[in-house]
Amino acid sequence: MYVIVAGGGAVGYNLTKLLLGQGHEVVLIEMDRARAQRISDELGSVVIPQKADEGRWLIEAGVERADVVIAATGEDEDNLIICQLAELLAVRAHVKKPRTIARVNHPRNDQVMRRLGVDATVSPTTMMLALIEEELSAHPAVHLMTLRQAGIELMEFIIPSSSPAVGKSLADLQLPPGTALPLVVRGTETIRPTDATVFAAEDSVIALLPIDNEPEVRELLMGSVE
Amino acid sequence: MRVLIAGCGRFGSTLAVRLAAEGHTVTIVDVTTDQLERFLPSDFPGRTILGDAIDEDVLREAGIETADAFVASMYGDNHNLMAVQIAKIRFGVKRVVARCQDPVRAELYQGLGLPTICPSQLGAAALYEAIMNDSRQQKDVAVAIDQMLVK
Numbered sequence: 001m002y003v004i005v006a007g008g009g010a011v012g013y014n015l016t017k018l019l020l021g022q023g024h025e026v027v028l029i030e031m032d033r034a035r036a037q038r039i040s041d042e043l044g045s046v047v048i049p050q051k052a053d054e055g056r057w058l059i060e061a062g063v064e065r066a067d068v069v070i071a072a073t074g075e076d077e078d079n080l081i082i083c084q085l086a087e088l089l090a091v092r093a094h095v096k097k098p099r100t101i102a103r104v105n106h107p108r109n110d111q112v113m114r115r116l117g118v119d120a121t122v123s124p125t126t127m128m129l130a131l132i133e134e135e136l137s138a139h140p141a142v143h144l145m146t147l148r149q150a151g152i153e154l155m156e157f158i159i160p161s162s163s164p165a166v167g168k169s170l171a172d173l174q175l176p177p178g179t180a181l182p183l184v185v186r187g188t189e190t191i192r193p194t195d196a197t198v199f200a201a202e203d204s205v206i207a208l209l210p211i212d213n214e215p216e217v218r219e220l221l222m223g224s225v226e
Numbered sequence: 227m228r229v230l231i232a233g234c235g236r237f238g239s240t241l242a243v244r245l246a247a248e249g250h251t252v253t254i255v256d257v258t259t260d261q262l263e264r265f266l267p268s269d270f271p272g273r274t275i276l277g278d279a280i281d282e283d284v285l286r287e288a289g290i291e292t293a294d295a296f297v298a299s300m301y302g303d304n305h306n307l308m309a310v311q312i313a314k315i316r317f318g319v320k321r322v323v324a325r326c327q328d329p330v331r332a333e334l335y336q337g338l339g340l341p342t343i344c345p346s347q348l349g350a351a352a353l354y355e356a357i358m359n360d361s362r363q364q365k366d367v368a369v370a371i372d373q374m375l376v377k
Contacts, residue, residue, distance in 0.1 A: 053303075054328060054331075055330040055331065055334065056330065075304070076280075076308075077280060077302065077304040077305045077308040078304050080304065080307075080308050081304040081307055081308065081331070084307075085331070085334065088334045088338065089334075092334075108282070108283075109280070112280075112282070115315065116308075116311050116312075116315065
């Protein structure tokens, strides 16, 4: 793949290194000259020491033949414009649009950026918050995987003894529509739940649920947050 | 007209004062009170809001849902281009315009149906006119003097 990475901070630099290591063709655009020099000293001449949000440097980097453009700067508005410019320049050149991925620093911008045409967003802040939240909680609900396109997530809930679900069957729980519990782990035993399966404290419940249903399912399985 | 202006620098404040003087309802948003205090007269009749104009909550507080026009004249081009897209696409504001110093970006977004004003190009055009007109005038004066001398 031919990949353009915009922004050579901790994220952009490590990403460039990773992609090069996997054999991809990569160009990094980093506006800080000293940083750009340090990176090209280490990784070779793959760095353009300029601003990626100025169209001409995206063109110089070969945006018209790029498969993917990843905007990984520390500024959300710059990342948005870099992705949009990449698309606009491809349209203008009558070539296939590259896939665009933006780093989102402020979670509130996540939705906006996808609505404004960025193909995929990655929010390190949201991920960190989720991980810290899980660490803080004695009975964690762990996000295992998010299928954003489908609006579905895969989660693990460990049922506390105070949970209203303890002693109830799956049928009694009345989960919201679209929610499935494909697996329960009890000690070393794995159970494929049926309507008659009764939940016990410390059960680990794997749930597949629409993202919007998370608060409701969490409350049904874990009880309300005190 | 109800106009919402993002960015209270020289541009934003000048526009805000002028529109308010003409009787328009003006709200101006900036991230710092410094800018609002520095560039607006103390008797500015419009509303001032502290916050970042790419934040939907801030825009709502500033009345974007009932605004007739939205102008983005903050420090960075990208900030402005993002803000006007939120105003137009998210909130459906009819008239939007972004200040964009980079002529390339200004032209690309203009082509996308997003009005931009490029002060660097307008400024250069004005300077060009000033120089060329002046040299033409000087030439005219020289010709007039020649004619007088011939007589």
